[in-house]
Amino acid sequence: MDALILSRLQFAITTVYHFLFVPVTLGLSIFVALLETWYVNSGSYEERIKLKKLVKFFGTIFLINFAMGVVTGIVQEFHFGMNWSEYARFMGDIFGAPLALEALTAFFIESTFIGLWIFGWDKLSEKLHCLCIWIVAFGSNLSAFWILVANSFMQHPVGYAIEDGRAVMTDFVALVTNPYVFGEYSHAFFAGITTGGFLVIVVSAWKIATDDSVSREMFVRTLRRAVLYTFVGLLGVMGSGHMHAQYLAEGNPMKLASFEALWETENPAPFAVVADINQEAGRNDFEILIPKMFTFMVHNSFEGEVKGINDLQREAQEKYGSGYYIPNDVRGMFWSFRIMIGSGGLMLLIVFATGFLVFFKRSQIREHLCCLKLMPLLLPLPFIANSVGWYIAEAGRQPWIVVGLQKTAVAVSPNLSANEVWLTLIGFTAIYLFLAVLAVFAAVMFIRRTHITEEEN
Amino acid sequence: MDLNIIWFILITVLFTGFFILEGFDYGVGMMMLGRPKNERAQFVRAIGPVWDGNEVWMITAGGATFAAFPHVYATMFSTFYLALFLMLLALIMRGVAFELRGQFKAADWVNFWDFGIMFGSFVPALLWGVAVTNLLRGVAIDFQMHYVGTFLDLLNPCALAGGIFFVMLFAFHGTNFLLIKIADEGLLHELRDKSFKLGIATLFCYVLFAAAAAHDTDILAKLSTVIFLGLSIAALIASCAGVKSGCGCKAFASSTLAIAFLTIGFFNALFPRIMVSSLSPEWSLDIYNAASTPHTLLLMTGAALVFVPIVLCYQFWSYRVFKARVTPQDVSYH
Numbered sequence: 152m153d154a155l156i157l158s159r160l161q162f163a164i165t166t167v168y169h170f171l172f173v174p175v176t177l178g179l180s181i182f183v184a185l186l187e188t189w190y191v192n193s194g195s196y197e198e199r200i201k202l203k204k205l206v207k208f209f210g211t212i213f214l215i216n217f218a219m220g221v222v223t224g225i226v227q228e229f230h231f232g233m234n235w236s237e238y239a240r241f242m243g244d245i246f247g248a249p250l251a252l253e254a255l256t257a258f259f260i261e262s263t264f265i266g267l268w269i270f271g272w273d274k275l276s277e278k279l280h281c282l283c284i285w286i287v288a289f290g291s292n293l294s295a296f297w298i299l300v301a302n303s304f305m306q307h308p309v310g311y312a313i314e315d316g317r318a319v320m321t322d323f324v325a326l327v328t329n330p331y332v333f334g335e336y337s338h339a340f341f342a343g344i345t346t347g348g349f350l351v352i353v354v355s356a357w358k359i360a361t362d363d364s365v366s367r368e369m370f371v372r373t374l375r376r377a378v379l380y381t382f383v384g385l386l387g388v389m390g391s392g393h394m395h396a397q398y399l400a401e402g403n404p405m406k407l408a409s410f411e412a413l414w415e416t417e418n419p420a421p422f423a424v425v426a427d428i429n430q431e432a433g434r435n436d437f438e439i440l441i442p443k444m445f446t447f448m449v450h451n452s453f454e455g456e457v458k459g460i461n462d463l464q465r466e467a468q469e470k471y472g473s474g475y476y477i478p479n480d481v482r483g484m485f486w487s488f489r490i491m492i493g494s495g496g497l498m499l500l501i502v503f504a505t506g507f508l509v510f511f512k513r514s515q516i517r518e519h520l521c522c523l524k525l526m527p528l529l530l531p532l533p534f535i536a537n538s539v540g541w542y543i544a545e546a547g548r549q550p551w552i553v554v555g556l557q558k559t560a561v562a563v564s565p566n567l568s569a570n571e572v573w574l575t576l577i578g579f580t581a582i583y584l585f586l587a588v589l590a591v592f593a594a595v596m597f598i599r600r601t602h603i604t605e606e607e608n
Numbered sequence: 609m610d611l612n613i614i615w616f617i618l619i620t621v622l623f624t625g626f627f628i629l630e631g632f633d634y635g636v637g638m639m640m641l642g643r644p645k646n647e648r649a650q651f652v653r654a655i656g657p658v659w660d661g662n663e664v665w666m667i668t669a670g671g672a673t674f675a676a677f678p679h680v681y682a683t684m685f686s687t688f689y690l691a692l693f694l695m696l697l698a699l700i701m702r703g704v705a706f707e708l709r710g711q712f713k714a715a716d717w718v719n720f721w722d723f724g725i726m727f728g729s730f731v732p733a734l735l736w737g738v739a740v741t742n743l744l745r746g747v748a749i750d751f752q753m754h755y756v757g758t759f760l761d762l763l764n765p766c767a768l769a770g771g772i773f774f775v776m777l778f779a780f781h782g783t784n785f786l787l788i789k790i791a792d793e794g795l796l797h798e799l800r801d802k803s804f805k806l807g808i809a810t811l812f813c814y815v816l817f818a819a820a821a822a823h824d825t826d827i828l829a830k831l832s833t834v835i836f837l838g839l840s841i842a843a844l845i846a847s848c849a850g851v852k853s854g855c856g857c858k859a860f861a862s863s864t865l866a867i868a869f870l871t872i873g874f875f876n877a878l879f880p881r882i883m884v885s886s887l888s889p890e891w892s893l894d895i896y897n898a899a900s901t902p903h904t905l906l907l908m909t910g911a912a913l914v915f916v917p918i919v920l921c922y923q924f925w926s927y928r929v930f931k932a933r934v935t936p937q938d939v940s941y942h
Contacts, residue, residue, distance in 0.1 A: 232674070
């Protein structure tokens with residue numbers, strides 16, 4: 152393997168790892184802020200003690216996750232220069248701006264106010280303290296916005312010109328209002344709400360099953376709120392995902408056709424439930440189809456053309472010259488999409504079932520403790536959905552690093568040897584695995600030993 | 609004054625802020641070496657609320673370099689590939705350590721993460737010293753702005769002297785920060801003693817580094833640089849005097865000034881270059897051939913002029929909230 156493929160692998164591994172923590176930060180920060188707002192506005196003395204403990208409980212889980220997210224994020228910022236120097240040269244005039252704005256407007260407030268929040272319990276007024284976590288939540292979600300502005304340009308360049316062989320910014324407003332940003336950001340935001348909410352559901356369910364009396368009662372209350380919160384997240388993620396896919400028919404039809412494995416342009420186009428994809432031959436060797444369904448998903452009607460991969464390849468060749476412009480892992484994209492939808496659907500069912508239990512059968516919760524105790528087994532669902540979702544987004548961009556402007560193959564740093572990248576790839580992977588084990592261990596032990604009580608301590 | 613010069617100044621400001629702020633928390637991290645558990649907890653508590661915000665100065669300096677001088681970002685980060693990899697490993701350990709060290713009381717657990725903080729503070733301090741010295745000394749950059757040397761070329765004696773100097777300077781600066789943050793008189797007494805010795809050692813390393821740099825680079829070519837470097841030495845001496853007189857505030861303020869003058873002097877020596885090519889002066893990266901377009905520079909100037917003052921305001925406020933000295937009781941529940 153050469154430095155190019157190793158650099159791609161390294162970026163893929165470190166990004167996916169980083170994005171295990173990011174959605175939790177996005178969603179859990181808001182949830183903790185809501186919890187603290189509830190605490191600040193609550194009445195009786197006993198109630199306040201319990202709620203404060205609850206805020207600190209989920210706050211600690213948030214902080215462990217936040218630390219992992221921060222340190223893995225620095226790696227990503229450095230990567231663009233370390234492994235992708237030719238990309239940085241070509242794109243710096245455009246890509247650097249949102250990255251610098253992310254640091255200036257988001258990272259600074261996140262990092263400063265998280266310090267105030269952690270250590271400020273006795274130094275700030277209650278309301279000011281609560282405001283700090285809201286600012287952290289705002290900063291986290293703003294940082295996601297800036298990085299997705301940068302990523303959206305790579306998927307769908309706007310507001311630029313090519314001068315002296317590099318892309319230069321001509322219209323910053325166009326960059327920020329790129330229609331791609333809207334779909335990508337809203338999808339990521341609601342994925343964050345879903346992931347954060349689902350984590351609270353799982354933790355609360357487990358605590359209900361293993362704790363008793365006051366502690367159990369408090370976690371029933373967080374579970375109720377988390378069910379609603381996750382439900383909102385899931386609705387948002389489905390709505391924004393659907394909208395974004397419809398937009399892709401215009402904005403990046405090759406990506407859309409690839410994750411649906413539609414090889415030929417059809418009107419109306421069927422939806423493939425399963426397919427045995429033969430990328431070399433440019434067709435599916437076997438497929439189970441729902442007639443007209445793909446057209447309906449794209450056009451909201453059973454009439455309308457959807458472009459196929461082979462036709463888009465011909466169009467691309469006319470536009471960019473000869474070459475292979477089809478993402479080289481159509482099979483992976485196709486199944487990733489189905490795994491993402493499947494995970495989302497499963498989460499929705501779980502949210503309904505749990506919601507039914509805590510809202511309508513609350514008195515019978517004790518009879519279902521063994522089910523609740525098993526809920527942690529479901530925790531991977533949102534993380535799987537997030538990871539394969541990004542796989543579709545980025546694999547679907549290939550062979551381009553910036554669609555239509557620069558190919559991935561020419562973006563890698565020319566001075567790197569395969570050995571150097573092997574070393575860093577193994578190094579990052581090893582330390583990430585090591586820290587994941589320790590962080591999860593610390594979080595699980597914390598969750599186990601912490602109980603919500605009425606005593607002040 | 610054109611936008612490229614303004615951005616050179618802004619990058620200087622960001623790196624100055626980074627070295628001053630992260631300098632003391634790297635220093636505090638390094639000073640944990642060999643201290644008992646209870647004292648380490650006080651050290652961590654002293655920088656706990658602010659280290660993350662300080663680290664963002666580095667991230668912003670990196671991001672701003674990317675936005676304003678993309679070729680510098682591209683060449684610098686790919687040139688220092690393995691060095692930055694080591695730095696990232698160190699920063700990863702360090703960042704996670706601050707959060708996880710308090711999760712269990714077991715001595716092995718705490719010791720492990722505290723080692724992570726020490727290692728994670730020492731390595732970046734050393735590598736930044738090596739890196740900035742190499743910027744000025746010159747690395748093998750060809751006509752296409754690509755690095756054609758090896759990793760070992762970066763570890764030349766002059767750069768290593770720069771690295772050791774940075775380690776000593778930050779350790780001294782960090783100890784001075786502790787002088788204004790620690791409440792325990794017995795510990796303070798010991799730290800004053802340490803700080804003075806570190807200050808003298810830092811001055812010694814400064815002389816060694818300056819001699820190596822004068823031999824290898826054109827750092828003394830401009831009178832203005834000589835003045836800035838002279839001021840930083842004067843500030844270091846004042847800082848030592850502050851330590852001796854028992855005034856932590858004076859010591860810390862002076863070491864802050866010393867780092868500021870040093871960074872300014874260093875960038876002044878570089879100007880208008882940002883990365884020197886050791887192969888040909890024509891191949892050096894400067895504020896014109898490495899820059900973004902005026903459009904992007906103007907946009908980023910506006911953003912910097914609005915947001916940097918805002919950042920300074922709330923970071924200043926955060927330091928005020930945590931201005932009280934750290935007592936041993938503050939960390940008893942950690």
